[in-house]
Amino acid sequence: xxxxxxxxxxxxxxxxxxxxxxxxxxxxxxxxxxxxxxxxxxxxxxxxxxxxxxxxxxxxxxxxxxxxxxxxxxxxxxxxxxxxxxxxxxxxxxxxxxxxxxxxxxxxxxxxxxxxxxxxxxxxxxxxxxxxxxxxxxxxxxxxxxxxxxxxxxxxxxxxxxxxxxxxxxxxxxxxxxxxxxxxxxxxxxxxxxxxxxxxxxxxxxxxxxxxxxxxxxxxxxxxxxxxxxxxxxxxxxxxxxxxxxxxxxxxxxxxxxxxxxxxxxxxxxxxxxxxxxxxxxxxxxxxxxxxxxxxxxxxxxxxxxxxxxxxxxxxxxxxxxxxxxxxxxxxxxxxxxxxxxxxxxxxxxxxxxxxxxxxxxxxxxxxxxxxxxxxxxxxxxxxxxxxxxxxxxxxxxxx
Amino acid sequence: xxxxxxxxxxxxxxxxxxxxxxxxxxxxxxxxxxxxxxxxxxxxxxxxxxxxxxxxxxxxxxxxxxxxxxxxxxxxxxxxxxxxxxxxxxxxxxxxxxxxxxxxxxxxxxxxxxxxxxxxxxxxxxxxxxxxxxxxxxxxxxxxxxxxxxxxxxxxxxxxxxxxxxxxxxxxxxxxxxxxxxxxxxxxxxxxxxxxxxxxxxxxxxxxxxxxxxxxxxxxxxxxxxxxxxxxxxxxxxxxxxxxxxxxxxxxxxxxxxxxxxxxxxxxxxxxxxxxxxxxxxxxxxxxxxxxxxxxxxxxxxxxxxxxxxxxxxxxxxxxxxxxxxxxxxxxxxxxxxxxxxxxxxxxxxxxxxxxxxxxxxxxxxxxxxxxxxxxxxxxxxxxxxxxxxxxxxxxxxxxxxxxxx
Numbered sequence: 017x018x019x020x021x022x023x024x025x026x027x028x029x030x031x032x033x034x035x036x037x038x039x040x041x042x043x044x045x046x047x048x049x050x051x052x053x054x055x056x057x058x059x060x061x062x063x064x065x066x067x068x069x070x071x072x073x074x075x076x077x078x079x080x081x082x083x084x085x086x087x088x089x090x091x092x093x094x095x096x097x098x099x100x101x102x103x104x105x106x107x108x109x110x111x112x113x114x115x116x117x118x119x120x121x122x123x124x125x126x127x128x129x130x131x132x133x134x135x136x137x138x139x140x141x142x143x144x145x146x147x148x149x150x151x152x153x154x155x156x157x158x159x160x161x162x163x164x165x166x167x168x169x170x171x172x173x174x175x176x177x178x179x180x181x182x183x184x185x186x187x188x189x190x191x192x193x194x195x196x197x198x199x200x201x202x203x204x205x206x207x208x209x210x211x212x213x214x215x216x217x218x219x220x221x222x223x224x225x226x227x228x229x230x231x232x233x234x235x236x237x238x239x240x241x242x243x244x245x246x247x248x249x250x251x252x253x254x255x256x257x258x259x260x261x262x263x264x265x266x267x268x269x270x271x272x273x274x275x276x277x278x279x280x281x282x283x284x285x286x287x288x289x290x291x292x293x294x295x296x297x298x299x300x301x302x303x304x305x306x307x308x309x310x311x312x313x314x315x316x317x318x319x320x321x322x323x324x325x326x327x328x329x330x331x332x333x334x335x336x337x338x339x340x341x342x343x344x345x346x347x348x349x350x351x352x353x354x355x356x357x358x359x360x361x362x363x364x365x366x367x368x369x370x371x372x373x374x375x376x377x378x379x380x381x382x383x384x385x386x387x388x389x390x391x392x393x394x395x396x397x398x399x400x401x402x403x404x405x406x407x408x409x410x411x412x413x414x415x416x
Numbered sequence: 417x418x419x420x421x422x423x424x425x426x427x428x429x430x431x432x433x434x435x436x437x438x439x440x441x442x443x444x445x446x447x448x449x450x451x452x453x454x455x456x457x458x459x460x461x462x463x464x465x466x467x468x469x470x471x472x473x474x475x476x477x478x479x480x481x482x483x484x485x486x487x488x489x490x491x492x493x494x495x496x497x498x499x500x501x502x503x504x505x506x507x508x509x510x511x512x513x514x515x516x517x518x519x520x521x522x523x524x525x526x527x528x529x530x531x532x533x534x535x536x537x538x539x540x541x542x543x544x545x546x547x548x549x550x551x552x553x554x555x556x557x558x559x560x561x562x563x564x565x566x567x568x569x570x571x572x573x574x575x576x577x578x579x580x581x582x583x584x585x586x587x588x589x590x591x592x593x594x595x596x597x598x599x600x601x602x603x604x605x606x607x608x609x610x611x612x613x614x615x616x617x618x619x620x621x622x623x624x625x626x627x628x629x630x631x632x633x634x635x636x637x638x639x640x641x642x643x644x645x646x647x648x649x650x651x652x653x654x655x656x657x658x659x660x661x662x663x664x665x666x667x668x669x670x671x672x673x674x675x676x677x678x679x680x681x682x683x684x685x686x687x688x689x690x691x692x693x694x695x696x697x698x699x700x701x702x703x704x705x706x707x708x709x710x711x712x713x714x715x716x717x718x719x720x721x722x723x724x725x726x727x728x729x730x731x732x733x734x735x736x737x738x739x740x741x742x743x744x745x746x747x748x749x750x751x752x753x754x755x756x757x758x759x760x761x762x763x764x765x766x767x768x769x770x771x772x773x774x775x776x777x778x779x780x781x782x783x784x785x786x787x788x789x790x791x792x793x794x795x796x797x798x799x800x801x802x803x804x805x806x807x808x809x810x811x812x813x814x815x816x817x818x819x820x821x822x
Contacts, residue, residue: 019531019620019676019677019680020530020531020676020680021529021530021531021532021533022533023529024530024680024683024684027683027687055484056483056484060480060482061477061480061482066477066478066482069477069695070474070477070478073465073470073473073474074470074474076464076465077665078464078465078662078663078664078665078666079460079664079665080458080460080664080665081665113689114518114667114688114689114690114692114693115689115690117687117688117689117690118688118689121687121688121689125420125422125423126419126420126422126423127417127419127420127423128420129420129421143687146687147687150529150684150687151420182417214417216417246417258482259482260482260483260484261481261482261483261484261485261691261693261694261695262482262693262694262695263518263689263690263691263692263693272419273417273419276419276423276426279423279426280422280423280426280554283426283521283525283547283550283551283554284521284522284525284551284688285517285518285519285521285522285525285667285688285689286518286519286521286667287665287667288518288667288693289518289665289666289667289692289693289695289696290665290666290667291473291665291666291693291695291696292693292695292696
């Protein structure tokens with residue numbers, strides 16, 4: 017009897033490990049490495065949030081809480097949903113978990129049986145298909161290319177739905193492309209979904225505070241309230257409030273599903289850290305003014321990166337609406353050879369050569385189920401970004 | 417939408433919520449006014465998290481240790497865990513043999529998720545922590561119970577264990593000291609268990625030692641792994657900081673075992689929650705590294721409370737109570753009360769009925785033994801101040817004296 021269960025074989029081996037291992041090794045060897053592979057803000061957790069955590073620690077709020085989150089935090093989340101998105105989730109329709117990832121995990125484990133399909137538009141965060149697979153479901157990857165702004169069209173959605181479809185994933189703004197759906201685009205998708213009453217929607221809105229050029233956030237239940245009864249609206253504190261390490265994600269969903277997710281969570285991790293919950297309470301209900309400054313900073317960095325990458329031969333760089341990533345195409349470089357003799361066969365060989373020859377770490381698009389592209393994070397200071405983009409330009413200019 | 421089978425299986429297990437339900441009912445009663453409710457239903461220490469641990473957490477928050485931590489744990493905490501195993505258990509684990517999770521519960525979940533195929537069996541001594549059979553069933557496995565009778569002090573008998581192991585057995589779970597009975601195993605008992613396990617080389621052993629520091633016997637805690645290191649290649653130790661250092665809310669547990677198991681468990685965790693809260697990890701490292709004197713103070717307090725509560729229980733008509741070796745529970749039998757009627761008119765035909773009547777009529781919350789697989793018993797937590805424990809016992813004594821055969 018082999019030790020490891022078959023379900024683990026369905027998980028793709030980590031695509032990013034090769035890159036991060038190489039980057040670490042080069043750094044350890046004294047190379048000057050600029051990492052643009054981070055999926056987290058370079059900002060620090062705001063002071064008022066830290067202070068709230070410290071107060072909670074000193075007051076002894078260090079005991080088990082309700083599994084689904086403290087009543088105060090669930091009320092604050094309901095308030096946030098209402099204020100930011102016009103959503104009317106009650107505290108009973110809200111669950112707090114250890115990161116947005118656990119929301120996905122709970123929802124999929126609570127609902128997927130073998131044979132169930134989950135439609136996942138690509139480029140996508142790799143955890144979506146992995147979690148679906150772990151829960152015995154079948155990921156159905158639907159590529160959405162730059163011609164559609166990396167967004168799922170109503171026709172593509174309708175074509176992908178089968179009698180086995182249980183979930184459709186939406187991620188807006190998207191990791192890795194930064195693409196954000198407008199209210200009209202969501203309405204058009206909702207129009208298709210209204211015709212398929214057995215299909216549920218998982219909308220990952222975790223980047224929705226990071227939107228640029230005046231683009232307004234929109235989420236599907238807000239534009240089509242009739243989908244409320246079969247949607248999980250997920251969000252969290254990690255990206256908007258620079259709280260990645262604190263591990264706070266949350267969702268609004270119909271009570272029956274929340275209860276099922278809560279029971280699953282009660283058997284896997286119980287409540288998320290009581291201290292983190294106190295921190296999140298302050299983040300969500302305290303002053304929000306600092307967000308505008310953070311967004312302005314990200315926007316300026318985005319413009320620097322997009323501007324500079326558009327001058328690199330062989331790259332095609334879109335301008336993202338949100339999040340803190342750019343996802344340029346490198347297809348114009350395929351078949352060429354780098355300055356130091358590496359053959360650029362695909363996105364993975366591109367990022368490996370870029371790392372080895374120029375000391376810039378980025379993530380290949382195949383890691384997001386979308387080859388021919390690579391993801392650059394601009395969650396780092398502008399000087400480093402300028403230097404990194406110069407190196408990318410130089411790398412591309414040297415290709416023959 | 418219909419929930420998946422694994423979720424439905426959980427929903428059917430109402431007992432899982434017994435602890436929380438009872439405590440919740442108690443809180444509801446308290447909010448409704450009237451006599452103060454004393455809850456002995458929860459499995460967590462009433463001590464505060466120690467001062468130096470609190471300080472370390474605040475420092476970490478201020479210093480910006482708030483980024484995604486590495487999946488398997490921060491280097492500082494993993495090193496502290498390795499040092500703990502070396503210092504306390506004489507065990508030498510490599511970095512790749514340690515996983516930090518969100519509580520010991522997640523370590524359990526990861527291990528089972530990574531290894532259970534449908535139909536695989538998991539041997540579970542009974543009475544048990546409800547999460548063992550619940551998690552096994554949720555993941556498609558079959559629990560196989562080994563009864564640990566009160567007559568044996570609820571201790572696990574090696575012969576009984578041997579009888580439960582078969583060709584489909586994947587895991588044996590050992591919880592020493594035990595929740596809810598506090599039973600542990602002396603060295604001879606552990607050696608006998610090790611001998612049984614040696615005869616079944618296909619079986620993996622999960623040693624849940626979360627209460628390891630709360631042992632009151634003259635023999636201090638020995639890990640099975642320390643006594644039988646030849647079993648290490650198929651043994652996972654589960655422990656954490658929740659009970660030892662009064663850090664239940666911080667959510668830090670850890671597992672130590674063979675690298676390939678830890679790697680598979682890490683894949684599961686990587687898809688569920690990623691790394692545990694960074695600030696909690698800093699706190700846990702400080703707890704493991706710091707002055708361990710606080711642990712002795714808590715242990716002595718729990719021992720004294722155990723003596724107090726067991727004496728009080730033994731004086732109640734219809735109640736028997738074995739003396740627990742460790743943890744912070746008492747697991748009295750209320751067999752002598754079955755068939756009687758409470759002062760409020762409720763027929764006591766089960767431990768659940770007893771617990772309900774005790775709560776309604778005397779405002780004392782305990783958990784019925786059926787939640788732990790053995791009836792008719794109750795689990796009382798001693799994680800409450802002396803005055804509260806005394807008052808709870810006084811009320812329960814009055815309740816028992818008021819039972820009639822009408």
